[in-house]
Amino acid sequence: xxxxxxxxxxxxxxxxxxxxxxxxxxxxxxxxxxxxxxxxxxxxxxxxxxxxxxxxxxxxxxxxxxxxxxxxxxxxxxxxxxxxxxxxxxxxxxxxxxxxxxxxxxxxxxxxxxxxxxxxxxxxxxxxxxxxxxxxxxxxxxxxxxxxxxxxxxxxxxxxxxxxxxxxxxxxxxxxxxxxxx
Amino acid sequence: xxxxxxxxxxxxxxxxxxxxxxxxxxxxxxxxxxxxxxxxxxxxxxxxxxxxxxxxxxxxxxxxxxxxxxxxxxxxxxxxxxxxxxxxxxxxxxxxxxxxxxxxxxxxxxxxxxxxxxxxxxxxxxxxxxxxxxxxxxxxxxxxxxxxxxxxxxxxxxxxxxxxxxxxxxxxxxxxxxxxxxxxxxxxxxxxxxxxxxxxxxxxxxxxxxxxxxxxxxxxxxxxxxxxxxxxxxxxxxxxxxxxxxxxxxxxxxxxxxxxxxxxxxxxxxxxxxxxxxxxxxxxxxxxxxxxxxxxxxxxxxxxxxxxxxxxxxxxxxxxxxxxxxxxxxxxxxxxxxxxxxxxxxxxxxxxxxxx
Numbered sequence: 001x002x003x004x005x006x007x008x009x010x011x012x013x014x015x016x017x018x019x020x021x022x023x024x025x026x027x028x029x030x031x032x033x034x035x036x037x038x039x040x041x042x043x044x045x046x047x048x049x050x051x052x053x054x055x056x057x058x059x060x061x062x063x064x065x066x067x068x069x070x071x072x073x074x075x076x077x078x079x080x081x082x083x084x085x086x087x088x089x090x091x092x093x094x095x096x097x098x099x100x101x102x103x104x105x106x107x108x109x110x111x112x113x114x115x116x117x118x119x120x121x122x123x124x125x126x127x128x129x130x131x132x133x134x135x136x137x138x139x140x141x142x143x144x145x146x147x148x149x150x151x152x153x154x155x156x157x158x159x160x161x162x163x164x165x166x167x168x169x170x171x172x173x174x175x176x177x178x179x180x181x182x
Numbered sequence: 183x184x185x186x187x188x189x190x191x192x193x194x195x196x197x198x199x200x201x202x203x204x205x206x207x208x209x210x211x212x213x214x215x216x217x218x219x220x221x222x223x224x225x226x227x228x229x230x231x232x233x234x235x236x237x238x239x240x241x242x243x244x245x246x247x248x249x250x251x252x253x254x255x256x257x258x259x260x261x262x263x264x265x266x267x268x269x270x271x272x273x274x275x276x277x278x279x280x281x282x283x284x285x286x287x288x289x290x291x292x293x294x295x296x297x298x299x300x301x302x303x304x305x306x307x308x309x310x311x312x313x314x315x316x317x318x319x320x321x322x323x324x325x326x327x328x329x330x331x332x333x334x335x336x337x338x339x340x341x342x343x344x345x346x347x348x349x350x351x352x353x354x355x356x357x358x359x360x361x362x363x364x365x366x367x368x369x370x371x372x373x374x375x376x377x378x379x380x381x382x383x384x385x386x387x388x389x390x391x392x393x394x395x396x397x398x399x400x401x402x403x404x405x406x407x408x409x410x411x412x413x414x415x416x417x418x419x420x421x422x423x424x425x426x427x428x429x430x431x432x433x434x435x436x437x438x439x440x441x442x443x444x445x446x447x448x449x450x451x452x453x454x455x456x457x458x459x460x461x462x463x464x465x466x467x468x469x470x471x472x473x474x475x476x477x478x479x480x481x482x483x484x485x486x487x488x489x490x491x492x493x494x495x496x497x498x499x500x501x502x503x504x505x506x507x508x509x510x511x512x513x514x515x516x517x518x519x520x521x522x523x524x525x526x527x528x529x530x531x532x533x534x535x536x537x538x
Contacts, residue, residue, distance in 0.1 A: 017213070018206050026194075026201045035200060043212035050213055068402060075400050076384050113193050124364065125400060135187075135194040149402050150367060163186060172186045 013053050017046055020063055023137060024070050030132035031074035031125070033117050041077060045070040064147045071129045071147070119169035127162035130155055286336045286357060288325050294338055296357040306359050308336060314363065318351065320344040327376040331399070332383045334358060337366075339374035339388065350374040352388060354399070367401045376418040376429075385452040387418055387427055394418070394429065394445075396452035405453040409445055417466070421473040424449035428475060430467060442467040442475060470512045478515045 024045060028038035049056050049066050056062045120128055126148060133139045133147055141159075145152045167173065285297040286308070294309035315323040323342035330336055335354050342349035350373055353363040368374070372391025379386060379399070387396045393408030394415075417430040428444040441462045446455040465477025508519040 017210065021206045021209060022198075022201060022204050025204050026197050029197055029201055030194075038201070039204065039209065040212070043209055046209075046213040072384075072398055072400050072402070076382070112196060113189070116189055116193050124361070126364075131190065132194075135190045136197065166190075167186050170186065170189070172184070172189075 012057055013050060016057075016062060020066060021046065024066060026136055027067060027129075027132055028070050028074055030120070030136055031071065031128055032077055033121055037077060041070060041073045044073055061146055064143070067133070067147045068149065071125070074129075075125045115170060116166075119166050122169060123162050123165060126150075127158045127165070130158035131162040131166075134159060286328050286330050288328055288338075292324055294325050294328060294336065294355075296336065296359070308355050308357065308359065309338065309340075309353075309363060311340070314340055314353075315342050318342050318349060320347075320349050323349070326374065327388075329376075329378050330357065331379045332381070335383075335399075337377040337379060337386060337399075338363075339377050341373055348373060350391070352377055352386070366397070366399070368395075368397060375414075376416075378418045378420060380420050380449065380452070381422055381424040382449065384450075385424075387420065387447075387452075389415065389418065394427070394454075396427075396447060396454060398452065405448065405451040407454075409454055409458065415443075419467075419469055421469045422471055423473055426469075426473065427454075428467060428469065440465060440467055440477065444475070465515065468512065470515075472513070476512075476515055 021042060024042040025035075025038050028041040028045075029035050032038055032041065045066055048069050049062070056065055059065050120131075123131070129148060130144055133144045139147070141152045141155045144155045148155065148158075287295050287297060289295050292311045293307050294311075295305060296308050297305040309325065311323055311325055315321065318340075320342035321344050323340050326339050326341055328336060328338040331354075334357050336357050337352065337354050340351045340353060342351065350368075352366045352368050352374055354366060355361065355363040366386070368388070368390070373389075374391070375389040377386050377388045380396075384399060385396050386399055387394060389411070390408065393410045395404045395408035396406075397404050413431050415429045415431050419428050420426070421428070425447060426444050427447050428442050430440055430442050441460065443458050443460050445458040447453065461475065463475065463477035465479040467475050467477055470476050508521050510519045511517050
């Protein structure tokens with residue numbers, strides 16, 4: 001690689017980062033329900049992109065690639081929290097469990113609309129990601145499929161199931177049986 | 183527009199507002215930390231500063247960086263014996279081991295079962311292979327491998343058949359019965375065997391009939407090409423640090439036991455090194471808590487799995503009386519064994535796949 005192209009890539013990554021970072025933080029917050037965790041995961045995702053920027057910048061959709069990393073990292077975070085809770089329950093330390101719950105409900109927690117966030121947290125990751133990409137980023141079914149690396153038909157199934165489950169949990173009626181087929 | 187859609191759009195707008203004050207400049211420090219380049223200098227000093235640095239003759243750091251990026255994607259050094267890992271087992275989130283909470287097995291009828299090791303009456307059938315075959319539109323199929331993740335998910339391979347057509351699939355299902363099996367996309371795979379979660383739970387290693395591949399648990403493409411195999415191997419194990427995979431080539435009567443093959447793997451990305459190393463042990467190979475390959479000489483065992491804390495190994499063998507499980511110290515394969523008295527009324531098992 002020439003020095004000139006290296007300098008060019010510096011500014012390209014900077015521009016990419018500035019454009020994409022707020023959206024990735026919002027997506028991670030949607031997936032985890034926690035602002036501080038979201039920022040941490042977003043930085044980790046961009047760290048991975050930065051390490052491979054020479055390859056990532058040649059992708060058709062580097063933003064989709066970055067979102068996929070962020071979704072995977074959010075999944076890992078959710079699993080880690082689950083492991084912590086199960087571990088504490090297993091050793092029967094009620095006080096520690098209470099502290100753990102308090103820690104995860106701390107100041108970084110997204111405020112407002114608690115019933116909705118609780119319902120979103122009940123969704124499997126792929127459904128939560130699909131619905132987040134749809135409503136947060138207004139992505140089309142094909143664009144969501146590119147992020148999740150699945151077929152558009154699979155995305156429609158994720159969206160349909162997510163809508164149905166959220167409606168159940170929140171006591172809403174939904175007509176997505178028809179809408180999600182499109 | 184439904185009320186649910188209104189609610190979701192409003193929540194999305196509020197979330198954008200709540201995260202609108204993120205500071206990319208401040209966040210870049212965290213990005214560089216994770217990228218491993220923070221010590222090289224501030225990226226956001228801007229292109230002018232980089233050019234100035236180059237003029238001052240200290241700008242080769244960037245050129246070096248690019249070399250690093252390339253270097254971490256190419257072949258890693260071939261390991262030398264003894265097979266040891268320099269990374270200790272991570273126990274930051276794991277509690278002191280207090281008993282095996284759950285075991286997943288494939289019984290003689292081919293069902294995937296989750297066995298509660300505390301209260302056997304709460305054991306449950308997770309998957310009926312006939313029902314799964316029907317849902318996939320194939321006439322039959324078998325569950326040919328199973329593993330249990332650190333957070334209570336069971337992964338299993340299902341190889342469906344419709345006439346001469348093979349329909350291989352990899353699934354995950356919660357062992358607590360709270361959800362249906364979800365298929366994990368694996369493009370262009372052959373007969374699937376032996377799914378194994380990495381110790382972090384982030385990756386799967388699985389045989390695809392022609393090669394060994396490592397894929398993210400949430401789907402997606404492998405980080406590197408698989409390891410081509412010209413045989414049907416048995417047993418696949420991760421080192422405790424998740425930085426090495428080991429498997430046993432097929433062996434049988436008359437074959438020396440037990441050969442093994444291992445290959446370095448990036449524990450985060452799942453990228454496999456291109457060169458493997460081989461060895462032979464007098465016993466069934468497994469990793470002890472330090473990542474050293476050891477041999478278990480009890481020949482009745484068919485499966486060995488080490489629990490998440492790395493402190494106990496469970497071994498399974500089948501016989502006329504059914505499944506026999508024993509626990510022992512993985513660092514002392516010749517030490518005492520402790521039969522696991524499950525107080526379960528289980529039928530004799532056929533070919534067994536067991537994980538905890």
